[in-house]
Amino acid sequence: QQQVKQSPQSLIVQKGGISIINCAYENTAFDYFPWYQQFPGKGPALLIAIRPDVSEKKEGRFTISFNKSAKQFSLHIMDSQPGDSATYFCAASNINTDKLIFGTGTRLQVFP
Amino acid sequence: NAGVTQTPKFQVLKTGQSMTLQCAQDMNHNSMYWYRQDPGMGLRLIYYSASEGTTDKGEVPNGYNVSRLNKREFSLRLESAAPSQTSVYFCASSEDRKDTQYFGPGTRLTVL
Numbered sequence: 001q002q003q004v005k006q007s008p009q010s011l012i013v014q015k016g017g018i019s020i021i022n023c024a025y026e027n028t029a030f031d032y033f034p035w036y037q038q039f040p041g042k043g044p045a046l047l048i049a050i051r052p053d054v055s056e057k058k059e060g061r062f063t064i065s066f067n068k069s070a071k072q073f074s075l076h077i078m079d080s081q082p083g084d085s086a087t088y089f090c091a092a093s094n095i096n097t098d099k100l101i102f103g104t105g106t107r108l109q110v111f112p
Numbered sequence: 113n114a115g116v117t118q119t120p121k122f123q124v125l126k127t128g129q130s131m132t133l134q135c136a137q138d139m140n141h142n143s144m145y146w147y148r149q150d151p152g153m154g155l156r157l158i159y160y161s162a163s164e165g166t167t168d169k170g171e172v173p174n175g176y177n178v179s180r181l182n183k184r185e186f187s188l189r190l191e192s193a194a195p196s197q198t199s200v201y202f203c204a205s206s207e208d209r210k211d212t213q214y215f216g217p218g219t220r221l222t223v224l
Contacts, residue, residue, distance in 0.1 A: 009152070034212070043116070043202050043215030044155070089154060099170065100213065104154040 003027055004092050006103030013110050019077040021106045023090035026071065030092040034100070035064065035075050038087045047088070048075070080110045113138050116216035118203050124222045125193045133188040133219050135203030143206045144186035145213065146170075146178060148199040155202065161186055193223045 005024045013019045034049035050057045050064040057064045063076040090103040119134045145160040157170030159178040177189045200220050204213040
């Protein structure tokens with residue numbers, strides 16, 4: 001049962017371009033939406049997170065956009081760099097549980 | 113601080129063999145988690161422990177057991193390994209509910 005749907009599965013972007021990864025969820029009780037970044041051979045690490053009381057959060061070149069009515073959230077990477085090449089996972093959890101539900105991941109490749 | 117450590121890094125088992133994956137964290141976190149990562153499936157929660165002395169099933173607990181040995185250590189046991197358990201296993205910890213989860217480097221397990 002996939003409660004968080006992530007797309008695309010893979011993404012190729014040129015250096016300097018914008019990378020956009022989308023996620024959609026079903027459970028309206030979700031109230032925490034983090035994005036994790038994973039480099040090959042490493043464990044995932046928190047990149048940025050948002051709660052539904054705001055529609056956007058920006059940290060450097062990374063921005064989360066959140067649309068509560070559409071039950072969608074997305075990660076935008078501005079001025080994408082080869083060092084951003086990694087797998088990105090969106091996730092969601094609700095106040096009644098300790099558990100994070102992860103999307104299936106997006107493999108991003110940024111070419112010079 | 114080492115963060116979250118996992119042993120072993122790699123393991124090959126034959127069907128029916130048993131083994132224990134070890135995880136330890138030095139951040140004094142209350143909550144600990146075991147995930148498995150499979151291509152196209154994202155990260156799926158196997159078991160978690162919200163505090164020392166408690167454990168709960170996640171999304172895919174069948175074929176696994178866990179022990180929260182103390183606040184630092186959380187082990188995952190495969191009693192009779194099956195090829196379907198071939199995966200990369202990640203341990204994670206967090207200070208409390210809804211906090212950032214910190215992941216270990218992973219154990220790559222192959223069951224022949």
